[in-house]
Amino acid sequence: MTYHILNGELLPAATAAIGLNDLALLRGYGVFDFFSVHRGRPVFLEDHLQRFQRSAALYELSLPVSVEALREQIFKLIRACDMQEGGISLILTGGYAEDGFHADTPPNLLILSRPPVPRFADKQRVETPIKLITHRFVRELPEAKGLNYARALRSQAAMKAAGAGEILYTDGQRVLETYRSNVFLVMPSGKLCTAGSDVLQGITRKYVLQLATEMGMETETGDIPLSHLAKAKEVFLTGSGKGVFPVS
Amino acid sequence: MTYHILNGELLPAATAAIGLNDLALLRGYGVFDFFSVHRGRPVFLEDHLQRFQRSAALYELSLPVSVEALREQIFKLIRACDMQEGGISLILTGGYAEDGFHADTPPNLLILSRPPVPRFADKQRVETPIKLITHRFVRELPEAKGLNYARALRSQAAMKAAGAGEILYTDGQRVLETYRSNVFLVMPSGKLCTAGSDVLQGITRKYVLQLATEMGMETETGDIPLSHLAKAKEVFLTGSGKGVFPVS
Structure with missing residues (x-):
């Protein structure tokens, strides 16, 4: 079965959902990163984690968890999905905004499992x-x-x-x-x-x-x-x- | 109580949610419009519906319902929320994409009720x-x-x-x-x-x-x-x- 993680919670991919007041959805406000998983291991993980933090800083967004906790959640997701070949998308959104503009909450952190990108020999x-x-x-x-x-x-x-x-x-x-x-x-x-x-x-x-x-x-x-x-x-x-x- | 409408379904605002593979969330891909509701009536509704359709066309997105159906859903939401003063956001997203890029479904249509924008005398x-x-x-x-x-x-x-x-x-x-x-x-x-x-x-x-x-x-x-x-x-x-x- 495939899972995603939303704000630390492991959820079945088919039913995982986010509230409609999220600022990524309403205003395209957020940053992301993507890395491959090869033989069960994330590829160049530390580079991607560094860039994800840099993107967040450039967008004036704060990670709601420590990098250590984020790393642990990524490995938890790979294990839960029993992922050998695939990819992981990280998304940090602007958070929820009841008025559709000014965030009322910290950013929402999504860790999404992805199928492998087709690679040719x-x-x-x-x-x-x-x-x-x-x-x-x-x-x-x-x-x-x-x-x-x-x-x-x-x-x-x-x-x-x-x-x-x-x-x-x-x-x-x-x-x-x-x-x-x-x-x-x-x-x-x-x-x-x-x-x-x-x-x-x-x-x-x-x-x-x-x-x-x-x-x-x-x-x-x-x-x-x-x-x-x-x-x-x-x-x-x-x-x-x-x-x-x-x-x- | 406050409601939103997602793909034609009236949902309590507090629990309304959208799948994590939506392209607005993943890629900032979508268009929107906003209009005020004054004394229970949408203000300049026909202008906004026209512009919403034009924005969608410029983004190469197709409305999944007729304009008549969209208009009916808007009035249904205003009645359900018993909205006298407030606003409505229309959002049309790129749809769901399992691979995070190519839409597998028609666009998702959100009709969100909003509190009134503060207006001064x-x-x-x-x-x-x-x-x-x-x-x-x-x-x-x-x-x-x-x-x-x-x-x-x-x-x-x-x-x-x-x-x-x-x-x-x-x-x-x-x-x-x-x-x-x-x-x-x-x-x-x-x-x-x-x-x-x-x-x-x-x-x-x-x-x-x-x-x-x-x-x-x-x-x-x-x-x-x-x-x-x-x-x-x-x-x-x-x-x-x-x-x-x-x-x-």
Whole structure:
């Protein structure tokens, strides 16, 4: 059976529910994070817990429990669901507001179990790269994982029509990020480039950069002109859900 | 007793709840509207129903019921709550998504009863104008009432510190709107000005413009340079919750 945890309480996923006055529901006000569970263990948990706290701070929200308690609840959920492969979403909302705006309670903390994100075998992945469409859009507070994905969800019809798998955001000059991945370019010189600012500081991004350096690749973290997209030898996306994903 | 309606079902407000996989909660994906109830009657209901439908269309969401059925549910809620003075929030979410992203169900429709917004007697209102602070910010899709109020909610500490009642958004050149009101300026010539584009097409705004014209005032709907703020004789805000509100 699948469970979620709401404010510390383990609840069957099918019936777990939250009050209608929650500020995430009413005002899109909250932050989240997501990590994979592989062989029963959360992947890069400490990185995700750190980022979740940073996102909360940027949104002026306080965790209602200690990080230790949050960590324990995560392991409790993994055990309850007997999860070997899957994912966990953390959500911290603005709390309940009877007037629909000013919180009357501390934030609500949701720990949601997720099915595994479909992953292809390495060979098949490289052979089935995804298409991108571009949109001019800079997220409001790109360093934080806020709940505002309206732009991405509103564009699903456009993505489908274009046969695209993700939307690449640009401010008109620079390659930024997709709505749920960081973007890497391998330039003809062999240098690996990714955006430095106005993007989410992804966890997989961090480890890809680290690994590339260890492998002796030259890396650059900074502004990427849009024109580099056409010049790049390879383009790939990274994210905690999908891992590393090639772009056609 | 207070009730809400969730997908057509009348539920006691204290226990009404929505599943944790709703896309408004998970991704801030949804639209809303709000109108006052005065002497038991919804104020400008048809305008709000029209705008709610327009917001939904801009977000690529379909109302799961006919407008006639929605109207009936609103009246049913007002009767059940025996509401004389108050407000109603309409919320249409992206629906439930087991994978946290792609909707598996039609949108969820919430009709929430709200307590009356505090209104002062006319004299007291004019004598207690509110302060504004300004932020450089243009809403993503200003014509629609989307759920993304994270910016406004995140700024409550800054507003409190400044003793401000609202945040005025500007793109650096123009006076736009506050996070929940339209802005009007009365210029030294007596002309009434309000922003034409990149703002919500407010219902109270519409009736204030209509009334001003009927009273023989000159009105202008278009770009308002920021410098006009200092020159204006009077500044006031309009919104369905607060009505008309003076700015100091």
